[in-house]
Amino acid sequence: MTDIHRAAAAGFTAQPDLYVSGRPGYPAAIVPWLRAELGLGPGRTVLDLGAGTGKFLPCLRETDARVIAVEPVAAMREKLVREHPDVQALDGRAQAIPLPDASVDAVVCAQAFHWFASAAALAEIARVLRPGGSLALVWNVRDEGVGWVAALSAIMNRHEGDVPRYHTGAWRQVFPAPGFGPLRETRFPHRHVGPPEAVILDRALSVSFIAALPAAEREAVAAEIRALIAATPDLAGTQEVAFPYETAAFACRRVDDVS
Template identity: 40%
Template sequence: MERDGRLLHASSFGAAAGAYAEHRPDYAPAAVRWALEPAPGPRVLDLGAGTGKLTGTLVALGVNAVDAVDAVGAVDVVAVEPDPAMLTEMRRALPAVRALPGSAEAIPLPDASVDAVLAGNALHWFDMAVAGPEIARVLAPGGILAGLWNVMDDRVDWVAGLERVSGTAAVGPRDTLGHWRAATAALHLPKTGGVARFGSPEQAEFPHGHRRTADSLVATIATRAGVLVMPQQEREATLDRIGAFLASRPETTSGEFTLPMLTGVLRVRRL
């Protein structure tokens, strides 16, 4: 995605902050544990934290989040988010969490001040030429950078059908299991001063269903950046098409159902 397009998409969420907080899923606890497993300590930064979906999972995990925490106490979480509306929603939902304005390209924390940097459905929005060195700066040696994405399991027939009907603007390559590994592996971390700051990436997926109705799934898809930036007429037509598809499927036509999902994780260690 060209830089201007990426910035347009990345800045689109604030207008839908309330809907994002209501409809977006949290993250599989097992995925968060795996992301943090090699972290050298309990200090965790949720970067590009949005309305606090990943932050809330971190808080809920408590002393069970990483082995290093067991002898120290609860995970020490700080959240950083650039959008004021998203930050307001996070502070409302998680008033006890330290939540700061800032971005991946300008993190308001001291050098080597965290043991892990996590980004939930956000790493692909970062300008890694700038954010890579900045993340390396705030990470302690041996610290972990991990991106997490909630992806739909398109091995399930009706989910694959939903992907086809929705179009790539509504359900992109990072949104389905069949594509997320290749899409996220392409997020290369740059060198700083010619020196590699991060080791080789590892990827894993963890089951994570999400209870939805047809209406709430349409509302969830409506919070995706590709939909938010559509002209109104195109957005309405896209969401109507998705709603009609869900109404036509026995799995989704009446009442609640479980949307088959996984949380995919890409993690690297700071050298």
């Protein structure tokens, strides 16, 4: 798995099931956004790049476009195939996409672009896009204006090390990019509703650098999070919580000159 960060390789290999249970889906508004911003619909082909376990696939399938998934981590890709057996799933990386030139109308990176944000990846994305095709970047971002969410992030962030993450903004440094027009940004309110153990604890434990910790350290993180839940009046003893997010969606168009 060359060019894959060690935290992604180890963490996502170790805990693909937690990724499914702990990660939120996406707001309903993202589907009309995909249609309007990317032109997705019948007769179009979209690539889900860094598709993971396929969390974003239901949104893409709702557009009625043909969907192809590319995911380099075998455990994640195998989970995707089990959950979405009718989707073509390929082993590949952003820097080496196993598709022909000008073969897709759109490329979507959901919760993924920060892992491979580079000139090489953008050049490869431009290669597989048809003229006038679009690139979309989507992230569910925790709303840290809520006290307990900020406290949860503080627990998690102590373990991040050098792992690429959305919140650092480092991924933005590759834009403006040759072969692409300017980024257009849209934001949607979102919530992940469910039992605290799933939407809070599993969410934290599914993070690559947490999942990759030795078992004793990972359990210590889990204990801290359980203590946070128990000490927070809005969470303690509840059967269902609404974890607040904001979904950040970006799109840009491939321009004719991709040199």
